[in-house]
Amino acid sequence: MKEGRLRSRASLALLVAASIWLMVLTGCGSGTQNSTSSMTGTVTTSISDPPTCAAQYSNVWVTITKVVAHISSDAGSNDSGWVTLVDLTSNPKQIDLLSLASTTCVLTQLGSTTGLPPGKYQQIRLILLANDATGATPSPNACGSGGFNCVVPNGGSPQTLNLSSEAKTGLKIPPGQIAGGGIDLMAGQSADINIDFDACRSILRQGNGRYRLKPTLHAGEVALNQNTLSGRVVDSTTTNPIPGAVVSLEQVVNNVDRVQMSALTASDGTFFFCPLPPGNYDVVVTGMTGTTTYNATVTLQVPVGTALGDIGLIPEGTGTTTPGTINGMVTSTTAANLATSTDVTLFALQQATAPGGSAVTVTIPLFAGSTAFPLATDGVAVCPAATAATDCANYALLVPGSNPRAGTFNSAGTSYSTPSGNAAYSIEADATKSDGTADCSSPTVTITTDNATPANPLAVGPGGTVTAATITFTGCI
Template identity: 45%
Template sequence: MKCKILLSLCLSSGVLLAGLVAIACGSSANSAGSGSGMGMATVSISDPATCAGPDGPFAHVYVTITDVQANVSPTAGDNDSGWQDLTPSLKSSPKQIDLLGQANNQCFLATLGDAQQLQAGNYQQIRLILADNSMSISNNACNGSANCVVLASDGSIHTLQLSSESKTGLKIPSGQIANGGFNIAAGQTKDLNIDFNTCASIVQEGNGQYRLKPVLHAGEVSTTSTSINGTVLDQSTGKPVNGTVLVALEQKDSTGVDRIIMSTLAGADGSFVFCPIPAGTYDVVILGVTSGGTAYQPSIITGVANGQTVGNVDLWPGTVTNSTATFSGLVTSQNSSNAGAVTDVELSALETVNSATYTLPLVPGIHSQSAATLTVETAANSSCSTGTDCVNYSMVLPAGGAYIGTYSSSGITLTLSAPLATYVIDGQAFVPSSGGVTDCNPSEIKSQSYTLSNAFTVNVQTLAFTQCQ
């Protein structure tokens, strides 16, 4: 489930939005790159297709939002004076929202506050602040806690544990904002979307508690709900897949690697939609698995622009003896004093096809219903080597090579890249529960390249992170 928080930054009166009330914001001491003039900011929340029950683990995921803020500085700290308050009304009247709730239309769930004035500039950090679980709120659906999950299996309510989110906010750094920042010039009308990947952000810990480990992205969108959509079919039958289909929307990062911006599950009829999405061009990566556990070979469509439909897209059943491959390994972390240091590491599978590198999501339904990447947390235990924290991991990926083709309005032709896949396991370290603040030096480590042959169980070299916080 990817829940999206839409910040509609309205710098003119040409968009129909509720409750336009102007409140001036002070300018920042670190407003380098900001322009003159003021605009309007309206905050709402939106929600595409979900991984909610009965197929997913949760019937509801409630969070209570107390503020949304933005800063033009990519390095601004928690107490920096340049944070612009986009939703001051939430401070006195926090809003509890079901991230798995029913949208009123294809894209939008609810409004988070009246419009506020905003200084023109290039905003390179966004943060979403949640209520502490001890906060008393009206019409609380969590039986006392401000944030909770409701299990689909039995309807039981469990507190959603927070780390620093209630105090410092869920941060989205410039690296996770489309184009590296959200640029607002005086006199413009713009809308900012925060993509809250709900299901990937919730972890059940060993003690049975549920903890929020936020996965967020942001970018400019349109309030007209421009989308990318299509329908996925089994190539051998011409019918929707009898199983689970995961669709990922990807864009290149600063190094040229395609990273997952959003992901969703196709419906029973094979249809999927991403809405709203930032303006730009994307690659669509599709994985599927039958109800019996046989994985399809991935399909990749490149060069799909906002507002286009990919039509019917085929998935080919795996042709190898084992349709999946398991990659297992160890992640270690230590600080500058060569002692263990806890860090979160997001593990992705990268595959290079036709000289371009894509992120291949995990086979759906193995790790969780819609996990696209795997986030692990290192910890101290007796199996770690001296002076490190560590964690073992296992990733199940499609064994077959990808079918790939370029978008065309007249039809998309997909061609097999290779019979079997070749993967690099990529690890990116983040400060735990920071919402994307990088950790360790270097903060990214890639394994060697592994080409599948007759063996479909791969032992990956250790990813050893050093100089962590």
């Protein structure tokens, strides 16, 4: 695996200034400003990428034609009031989201647009070139004859990345996925904006083997040369670095710590995130080597700009240890109880309690070998006879077989709780569309038990296996 792909995942850095910006991007970037008007702003758009799926894919190519914004969160694609942040329709730009160098925050600049009216922009849309486009197209085209957006599996050839209809009207980032609910641009002032495009959680491999884009996007104001967070993941016993550990930066959304950005540690155990919206993050780390599986470690309330130093992970046992496995099934039906396909993303949740603190529900990063998400329910999977009138999908989650240890960040030294096993889990299934609208009557389903009769709490130990209760979506479109 190339170290240049170990640091983080795809993000679009949108640099918004109150006047014309000239950006020279080195490392995390810097900029200078010459004022031409105190009433409007200029947007400079760049893109950066730190993936966690480089073991699966060698390239993820997307072709961008435009980035637009609106002050209304409810504005439709045909409504008036949209402002163009960057226009590449005459010269679309094709970008590999997995090509970021390990010490760089941005991949490339997309362009600049002047005259942006001040206001609170509550919706941003990224527009991609259709795979069947016949007008202006990128040259050369890394996707060959398979359109203009594609994935390249490791050791394979380019496979078309199919786009949903919304990709043509713009991949929507609603207020709930923008830090602070929107981007405030005031007359005579500047704002730097980062759009994080989680490429690894945006690729859906369907039952027929084809790939489809279901984008996961977040945005927020950043300072490119200051908003970083770094550290090193080590074995707490030997202090040896742990390469390939998954590090997630999480913040509370609807009472659960949700992943905002993820990275894999490099060969020396280090990780580095930039640029980041300001605020505090909960840092959740899981690690596994060829012979050792580690407890999840959670460091709560870490401010942006922190160099964490070493984060020690505790082995789950002596000798060779392996992760726990949670198996299960997802089913989906229409309101008329007919089979229908839906896109679903699963999250493994646990309670983390720091010494002297209260429990926080955190998202546990999954180990390599887990089912890739999002997944699509379909008629290809073998569904039980009792669910013949449904579409379904099977999954397997590889997770730590113990409860996480947790500590609240202290610059003088963080104290952590002692991890305990048998790990208690809940599984959250999300069938929300990428634009934030519901695909089923209840777009989120959470289970906390296994499929036994009577049911038991959903728990698994190191090397153990448990089958979870079936996740059922109804009223799906």
